[in-house]
Amino acid sequence: MMTAPLFEPTSPDLSTTFAGLTLQTPLVLLSGCVGFGDEYTRIEGYSHAHVGAVILKGTTLEPRMGNKPHRVYETPSGMLNAIGLQNPGARYVIDEILPKLPHDQTQFWANANGSSLDEYAEVARIFDDSPVTAIEINISCPNVKEGGVHFGNDPCMAAKVVAAMRAATSKPLITKLSPNNADIAETARLCIEAGSDGLSVINTLVGMAIDIEQRTPVIGNISGGLSGPAVKPVALWKIHQTRAIAQKHNIPILGQGGLTTPKDAIEFALVGSQALGLGTGLFYDPLLCGKVLKGLRDYMVRHDIARYEDLVGMLQQP
């Protein structure tokens, strides 16, 4: 199906560069929210042309069943999830899923997970020989017992994961940082020095919900990752804290956490997001991408900003 051009030729330039890649728009669909890349095409009006990249669900070396239900639950201004990295394994993703994706319409990135340094490295090696254009490293998944956030909360371990993957692939690596880090800027620095080409800030916060009738935790895994507008102020602050070290090394940030409106997108851009992640916002509105792009464009026209990249980090001191 042909998609009409999004904007008039005179409209602002919404493309952005990220870890050496050129993204057609700054919007990136976040890992775990959009399956293995194709699911949102079910909805009439969705177009891959609206997004710069789609990040596939967190993938491990071997298949994983994931956690028992309930896995998701709405909480005030957000939601909890504990999927437990359900995925068919890296080999299957490469052999059965990636060949069917329309790589001419947008880019697809992998989201690599592991419970040991070797597993992270092996997943990187497998994806190295595939059409994904970048690999995001999930060292901050709160929903699996081994690995995941345990790597992310220890800055030295985080850097070791990056180094192990760096040795296994020449694809751009994007490290996803946990907001639960005591000193996120320091973790960012170590990951950059270990070879990370970009940073995803932030992953979910850990939380829980309680069913007072059953007197049980609502989520099967007991705790889950909190996402959505509830975490947005934390996300903005963590990006702000990470921005200086990232800029010093010329490393871009994929800002995320509660971006659900065009106004949110502008805030994430101002604080320094070279790309803008959409996750929970898609659950609120499956056609969010088109609306955010329109809002960005209107804002840029109104403020006479020609390129998205000029908007990034424009935040002034109060």
Add this chain to the structure above:
Amino acid sequence: MTNAHHATIVEEIATILANVQHPGDQFVMRVHAPKIAQKALPGQFVHIQVSPERPMRRPISIMLTNPEQGTVDLLIKAIGEGTERLRQRKVDEQLPMMGPIGHPFDLADPSKRYILIGGGVGIPPMIFVADHLQGQAETILFAGSEVPFPFALKPSTFLLPGIDSSVKMTIASLESRDIPCRLASKANMHGCFDGYVADLARSYLQALPQEERQRCVLLSCGPHPMLQSVAKLAHDLNIPAQLSLEEHMACAIGGCAGCVVETLEQGKRYYRRICVDGPVFDLNILPEFAA
């Protein structure tokens, strides 16, 4: 490159045309959502943003559509914050709604007799099946509820084998379209079977001659204990069954794997997504309902 499922779901801003309250926190809502009304099949559902303050959507089965008038009817029970907010929504207000979603009931074989068993807010998809199959295949509906049925009722003129003549109440709109139906309740309702709906269906099925029973297929939606009784009925009488399942949902488009049920297929265990791989599943692949 496009897949078969490409653009099968639409996002519509539906307008509420009616919201009729019934006892037991139930309400029947009619919305104008012409694209969804046009495409929907029995067993499919819509995913509704009940209010901007609770923006995560709620899955609700489609009870009936009128493609000419572009309307969709829903039957909902307020059980928590989301459904309670939906209950309070007024005529002419707008509801963002995506649909139709999910793998519908398999109704392809007109030589079958479809036995529909619905409980509580599992009744709506059964009404849609009955409506769809009218004039196409033999259909009988058994509905159970512990709160008053949110439908006009009347005594039926159809006789059904295995069912006492005192159990005569039916849903008036089905009776007028020649669809046989009987009701069950433990809440002492006049003309209804005093017991569980699966037991009512069992009396009927057991009274059928063997060759008639072998043509039957069970379709069911309702609370978990009821589905368990329906599964037992299917196992005992060796009748195939399709069950419509529920789980909390986030995306309802297959993206988050939040809504899963465990399946056993060719000896392998999977977690399948209820939103797009279901909500209707063949009983045979559901270990939690195994014999």
